[in-house]
Amino acid sequence: MKGRPLPVPLRIYRGAAAAATLLAPAWLNYRISKGKEDPARIGERRGFTKVERPRGPMIWVHGASVGEIVSVLPLVERLMGRGFAILLTSGTLTSSRIAARRAPRGVIHQFVPLDAPAFVRRFLDHWKPDLALLAESELWPNLMTELDRRGTSVVLVNGRLSLRSSERWKRLPKSARALLSRVDLCLAQTQDDGARFKALGAPRVEVVGNLKFDVPAPPADGATLARLQTAIAYRPVLLGASTHPGEDEVLIEAHKQLRNELPDLLTIIAPRHPERGADVHALAQGAGLTAVQRSRAPLPPADTDIYVADTIGELGLFYRLAGVAFLGGSLVRHGGQNPIEAAKIGTVVLHGPHIWNFGAVxxxxxxxxxxxxVADAADIARFAFASLTDPEFQEDTAHAARRAVDLLGGALERTLNAVDPYLLQIRLEGK
Known part of the structure; x- marks a missing residue:
């Protein structure tokens, strides 16, 4: 199928991406040296694979990183239950590890190719998806163009478009319309997201809610949890979850302020990027505290002040251990991290002012x-103290969080209902 013409900015982008293909090996080797790529699977970033495509209809589901992958896993499970083979792709090393741990058995995970015409064509020629479900806002020009040329239906699931991104796209209205016109159906998280997609040219938009509200509480290995609970015993626990540079120091200061009232306090800091574990460890030691990295010590010794959780996929453990958690990316201008998993487990959530990534939540x-x-270390210390010493306050806050999350659920069923016509079409074409 011949694709539709592209406006000049997108044609320039395609040309530049094609020219940059020769530089891809050097760029990927650099990322390997920084620990950001899997050297054993680096060919996948150029569209190569050692995995055979299964026979029959296949649905391709793509999420950029950890948050997107976690949000689409319940959808993946339901689609597999209907008999479809699933190709799940992501772009980060951490998300690949989450997929390996939490995706249903039988799901094929691949790294998404870099957005260069040759790589995308190679990827699509091999996998030949019957339907593409792209999470949130993953509308790469070469990817969308090649899908359009093949006549592959594209549904944007859990669609999200921030005001900032919308304003940027308004500077290139023809390019935005060209990309969004290649999306058969846009399933937006909120009314605001839907309005922005429509204003930029999406032809069909439905508001179905946020899939993250339907994600089950993150799992935790029972034996590992029991060992940690035994090691921690009756110590009160404050968690810093998915922290970013500039926030670890604030949590360390909050710990120091709390020690006068809670001398047995254990603070667990789980950096958003586990490779920062050594840096967080050094900060804590520099502040005169006893710090231990989980990557080096599977259990915190009794005299540990700061336990640095520099591992992947274990937040479910730490939410269950902590009575209260500060959610990172919110004291610095990152936009906040997802609070839904903590709320479902019943951990009291503290957050800073910069929460636009999950503003509605x-x-x-x-x-x-x-x-x-919260605004600073003093606020964290004050509300952490209340949560850790007042069971009624902790339970009331946790109950309110669960109630709010439950009220916002239902996006999974609405998403499945919206994609049902595409699933039916795939089955009819396969007969």
């Missing part, structure tokens, strides 16, 4: 008093 949690805004 935090707005509802704050309105229901299921999360607590």
């Amino acid at each position: 935090y707005g509802r949690l704050d309105a229901e008093r299921g999360a607590i805004p």
